[in-house]
Amino acid sequence: xxxxxxxxxxxxxxxxxxxxxxxxxxxxxxxxxxxxxxxxxxxxxxxxxxxxxxxxxxxxxxxxxxxxxxxxxxxxxxxxxxxxxxxxxxxxxxxxxxxxxxxxxxxxxxxxxxxxxxxxxxxxxxxxxxxxxxxxxxxxxxxxxxxxxxxxxxxxxxxxxxxxxxxxxxxxxxxxxxxxxxxxxxxxxxxxxxxxxxxxxxxxxxxxxxxxxxxxxxxxxxxxxxxxxxxxxxxxxxxxxxxxxxxxxxxxxxxxxxxxxxxxxxxxxxxxxxxxx
Ligand code: C2E
Ligand code: CA
Ligand code: CA
Ligand code: CA
Numbered sequence: 651x652x653x654x655x656x657x658x659x660x661x662x663x664x665x666x667x668x669x670x671x672x673x674x675x676x677x678x679x680x681x682x683x684x685x686x687x688x689x690x691x692x693x694x695x696x697x698x699x700x701x702x703x704x705x706x707x708x709x710x711x712x713x714x715x716x717x718x719x720x721x722x723x724x725x726x727x728x729x730x731x732x733x734x735x736x737x738x739x740x741x742x743x744x745x746x747x748x749x750x751x752x753x754x755x756x757x758x759x760x761x762x763x764x765x766x767x768x769x770x771x772x773x774x775x776x777x778x779x780x781x782x783x784x785x786x787x788x789x790x791x792x793x794x795x796x797x798x799x800x801x802x803x804x805x806x807x808x809x810x811x812x813x814x815x816x817x818x819x820x821x822x823x824x825x826x827x828x829x830x831x832x833x834x835x836x837x838x839x840x841x842x843x844x845x846x847x848x849x850x851x852x853x854x855x856x857x858x859x860x861x862x863x864x865x866x867x868x869x870x871x872x873x874x875x876x877x878x879x880x881x882x883x884x885x886x887x888x889x890x891x892x893x894x895x896x897x898x899x900x901x902x903x904x905x906x907x908x909x910x911x912x913x914x915x916x917x918x919x920x921x922x923x924x925x926x927x
Pocket of ligand 1: 694709710711722723724727740743767768769829830853884885886887904905906907910911
């Protein structure tokens with residue numbers, strides 16, 4: 651009836667404005683989070699599969715909200731990206747991950763590479779290379795201990811610009827890896843032209859032990875090696891998955907099987923674990 655559809659419309663309207671209000675509140679809160687130091691970085695160890703040594707840590711952003719507690723990045727990064735706030739947040743992450751890695755080195759831990767996720771907007775900034783250079787200078791971290799993770803789709807647009815940025819980063823000595831590899835669209839032509847040092851196989855191919863997934867994982871490993879890149883598998887949760895990766899000569903692994911992302915104060919335990927193994 652007419653009455654029903656009017657009510658439906660009202661409800662529809664109300665839910666739109668409620669969504670909108672939630673988004674506005676979240677945007678305001680995100681700004682405040684940055685100002686009031688509510689962000690934290692957790693670190694997930696990465697291991698060399700052959701030597702079993704910890705060789706890197708991926709920096710993963712956490713929002714420790716004063717009332718709601720930990721909010722996972724999947725719920726606020728998209729909004730941060732949409733509003734442009736990701737530029738400031740991303741700069742904060744980059745800086746703090748470098749500070750932390752330098753600190754571990756100064757404390758005498760064996761040097762590892764810290765991996766930092768870059769959002770599309772961040773990667774497309776004109777002065778990204780300069781920013782990274784400044785952060786390395788300010789923190790005193792050697793460029794070889796920083797790795798920037800970009801996704802396939804980011805690497806596939808505006809070829810000339812991307813190539814220039816990647817070459818600039820390479821000249822600094824920073825490593826670049828392609829994250830979530832296999833889920834996007836990439837062409838062999840780009841892969842062979844871009845100075846990228848590592849492919850990160852997306853966890854969807856690791857988690858589900860299907861014949862097709864195993865075939866995909868094998869071919870990504872072989873392709874990486876023939877393009878002189880290293881390859882790491884994400885989302886490794888079981889011994890079987892690790893055994894398969896080892897058999898197929900995958901270089902590195904990351905996943906809950908070894909460790910979930912940890913707050914910085916738990917990382918020294920990971921370093922000493924490395925000595926024992
Ligand atoms: P990602 O870059 O693909 O990060 C890996 C995600 O997989 C992390 O989720 C990690 O906790 C999770 N993970 C690791 N091992 C396992 C496993 O064995 N099993 C399963 N099921 N999951 C595993 P998280 O921390 O929730 O991050 C989600 C996404 O948020 C990241 O995906 C990344 O795209 C984004 N993100 C996180 N931190 C940042 C940041 O500082 N900047 C930007 N731009 N994006 C970030
Ligand atoms: Ca990543
Ligand atoms: Ca990933
Ligand atoms: Ca991702």
